[in-house]
Amino acid sequence: MIHQPTKNCNNSKSIVIIGNGVAGITCARNIRKSCNAPITVISAETDHHFSRTALMYIYMGHMRYEDTKPYEDSFWKKNRINLLNRFVTHIDSAKKQISFSNGEYLNYEILVLALGSKPNKFGWPGQDLKGVQGLYSYQDLQLIEENTKQVKHAVVVGGGLIGVEMVEMLKSRNISVTFLVREKNFWNIVLPAEEAKIIENHINEHHVDLRLDTELREIISDENGRVKAILTSKGDVINCEFVGLTVGVSPNIDFVKGSKINTDRGILVDEHFETNIKDIYAIGDCAQFINPINGRRPIEQVWYTGRMHGETLAHALAKCEKIAYNPGHWFNSAKFFDIEYQTYGDVPSKLPENLSSFYWEHARGQICLRIVFEKSSQKFVGLNVLGIRMRHVILDKWLTEERSIEYVIENLSLANFDPEFCEKHEKEIRITFNNNQFNITKGI
Known part of the structure; x- marks a missing residue:
């Protein structure tokens, strides 16, 4: 047009x-x-x-x-x-x-x-060897196609979203993967402990060798200048033919x-x-x-x-009319293998003194909801959800209107965006909240 x-x-x-x-x-x-x-x-x-x-x-x-x-x-x-x-x-x-x-x-x-x-590099010995790369550009995609031919075992370094994506990519070609994450819990600079644990369990269920609290020390070369192994911070030598560096950008x-x-x-x-x-x-x-x-x-x-x-x-x-950038409320979404993740507003991995949260988890895991709110005012300030699709426009509206946690719980079905015939969890969430409301709202 x-x-x-x-x-x-x-x-x-x-x-x-x-x-x-x-x-x-x-x-x-x-x-x-x-x-x-x-x-x-x-x-x-x-x-x-x-x-x-x-x-x-x-x-x-x-x-x-x-x-x-x-x-x-x-x-x-x-x-x-x-x-x-x-x-x-x-x-x-x-x-x-x-x-x-x-x-x-x-x-x-x-x-x-x-x-x-x-992609970030942090000066590891061997980081420029053949078979070692990040993933950001189209050229990186072309390189990983070449670098993973006939590869049987790979190591992925870095526990963020790009790291999980690369692990899933490699597993789709039946390449076994060791996944090094330096934090004690997966992505714990973003995820609270309960959500991190769900993702850790899910990664393990996909037969990934997930090693938490473990860092890369060195990438070891073979006689042709290609990676043949890595050395971890715990002294383990892991044989591999490919190393993916996914420690942020x-x-x-x-x-x-x-x-x-x-x-x-x-x-x-x-x-x-x-x-x-x-x-x-x-x-x-x-x-x-x-x-x-x-x-x-x-x-x-x-x-x-x-x-x-x-x-x-x-x-x-x-x-010719300047307007200041105003991004509104924070939101993001991602996918960890089969688990969809959404976050809205402010959901710290560790709550400060003025905030509290209500957390619900399905009995079989892989599905959970966390609502963060101010202790004093009960104002809704953020939400994490795994395994349930939510409507951005509704949650953004509630954050702007500064709704209470009670309001969010009572109207949660309005924000559900799961396809028809999917299992609904709002009733169970509401019962759990009501049964524990005194302790939850007091931050106990």
């Missing part, structure tokens, strides 16, 4: 966006909806935008790469968004010029940095550090995504807020926040 510009449209300045992930592409699309400015999107990863969260399903054979592209290849030309496959090496903000690895350069009037992330800003753009862990921005350099903005995984908003983290590397970054900045660039 071709969009006509609005009256006060900033349609004379050329806009260059580096990065074709969700943040950069959302920004480009939303600019085009109301502005005729020349737009160029640059990426050295792929010619076209694709869904990064679907990489694991390509490897597992559930999808093809073509299936992960939300828009037809012809969409970009029809909407006058120029796509350029280049690797950017330098930004000259004084000349308003970016340089490419092939010696070419491109001038810009407005520059948007949507550079994404890169960090902003992909190495080439920016040589410019005049201010950086810390990420590219420093204000609430309007403006950097310290006029007409240069940063969004998505690479952006770091100087003053984090509403108590949120300064860097939030989540799909939906990247999308919101793109929408917010596009409004300002297309309509």
Whole structure:
């Protein structure tokens, strides 16, 4: 669809966006909806935008790469968004010029940095051996295809969401896996102990060698420069032909550090995504807020926040009308093998003194609900759920309205988003809460 510009449209300045992930592409699309400015999107990863969260399903054979592209290849030309496959090496903000690895350069009037992330490495001996890698980019997917041919045993290091995804990927090809997690409970910087235990049990049920409270010390090479084993912090040597490094990601800003753009862990921005350099903005995984908003983290590397970054900045660039980024209440979702996980609002892994929580778990495990609330006011402040699908719009509304925990319990069925004929648990949850209400609300 071709969009006509609005009256006060900033349609004379050329806009260059580096990065074709969700943040950069959302920004480009939303600019085009109301502005005729020349737009160029640059990426050295792929010619076209694709869904990064679907990489694991390509490897597992559930999808093809073509299936992960939300828009037809012809969409970009029809909407006058120029796509350029280049690797950017330098930004000259004084000349308003970016340089490419092939010696070419491109001038810009407005520059948007949507550079994404890169897998972390922490200087382990052997971390650059053949058969050792992370998983973030399309190139990483191609590499893991090559690196896992004829592999019988793999080690995955790092107990976050990417780690679980990689374990599931490898298991889908009948590769046995040892999973190293340095914390004493799985993902315990995010999950309370009960939820962590459910996920630990579920991982073990899938015949994964889960080793908690264990760190990587060294990756050992064979005579050909390929991994043949690893050494753990407990002195164990584990033979393997592949090592997946999934210990989080960090902003992909190495080439920016040589410019005049201010950086810390990420590219420093204000609430309007403006950097310290006029007409240069940063969004998505690479952006770091100087003053984090509403108590949120300064860097939030989540799909939906990247999308919101793109929408917010596009409004300002297309309509010449600044609006401050306001992400609203925190939420996230993930999948641990067969268990779906959702979180809304504030659910600390360890409760501070002013908060309490009600926790319910199904007798067979794998399904649970935790509601966090303020002790003094009984105000609902957050929810974790495993194995039950919930409606985001309802829970977000209750958080905004500052509903009480009693209200949430009584109306929980309104938030249920499970398909028809699924087992319902609201009655049991309500009975459990009512039977223990005095102790729960007093935080005992």
